[in-house]
Amino acid sequence: MISFFQPGIFDKLKKLKTLSVEKLPLYCDCQISYFISYLDSKRRSEGIAPHTTCSGGRLKDGDLSMHELIRDLDPSRLYCPTSYDLPEMRKCPDEPTCPAECSCKAATSDTIHMNxxxxxxxxxxxxxxxxxxxxxxxxxxxxxxxxxxxxQYRRIQGLDLSKNKIETIDEKAFDGLVNLQKLYLYENQLTSIGPGTLNGLRGLQTIMMNSNKLKCLPADLLSDQRGSLIM
Structure with missing residues (x-):
């Protein structure tokens, strides 16, 4: 959830007439200084965050009370920890990058294959x-x-876990993978698999579990599936 705004984010919006950010948990220490200055420059614009308050914060001489109107704050009174590197602090967090041990390439303009x-x-x-x-x-x-x-990977459509040494799978291991279509588990060490392991994977079209040590499958394992099974 957004807790501060990067300096300059609103500067080019010359015709902005309405800005509603009242529900954001804005924390008022020195990170919020830019936003205070911006609101001060827009005092005549009644639609620019007129009632935006702090969800919490700190002054140099003590804590800042909640629900303090941000536009009325004095930036010079806001606390700024000496351990902060202010330029770094004001940067938005970087988007997750490809792990060093993997390689990533574009699948489409906004999706990735991770190998x-x-x-x-x-x-x-x-x-x-x-x-x-x-x-x-x-x-x-x-x-x-x-x-x-x-x-972390809720958009996955294909998941290849073959040729590992997997012995156990928690029944909630695949929770949330509603887009999963292909699941490869062949050549592992599975001796059993819980009845709820594939619950919710309604888009699953192919499951490959051959070359494991499975002796039987629970009756309800495939209750949500409409695709093929290769054992």
Whole structure:
């Protein structure tokens, strides 16, 4: 959630007449100085955040009370920790980049293929781009898939986990992957799989689980699926 505005963000909006940010949790320390100055320059514009308040904050001489009108604050009184590097502090966080152990290439103008094949990975990379649609983790050293293992990658359509050493899969490992169409789990060490493991994966078209140690499948495992199964 937005808690401050980068300096200059509104400067080119010369014809801006309405700005409603009342519901944002704006924290009022020295990061908010630009926004105070901007509001001060727009005092005659009644539609420019007239009632925007602080959700919290700190002054040099004490805490700032909640619901203080931002446009009435004196920037010189706002607390700024000496440990802050102000130019860095004012930068928006960087978008997640491709993990160093993987390679990424464009799938479309706004989606990515992420290839982490044969990198001796023991865990699923957690900080990749959110717009990954194909994630290849083939031929690594994964031994388990924990609950919500792929939360970062909710747009995934293809997930290749083949040729690992996966022995256990938490029933919530694939939670949230509503776009998943292809799931490859072949050549692992699975001896069993929980009945709820594939719940919610209604878009799944292909599941490959051949060359595991599975002896049977739960009756409800495929209750949401409409696609093919290769064992």
């Amino acid at each position: 982490c094949r044969d990198k001796r990975l023991q865990k699923v990379p957690k900080h990749g781009p959110e717009n990954v649609v194909n994630l290849i983790l083939e031929d690594n050293e994964l031994t388990e898939l924990r609950a919500r293992e792929f939360t």
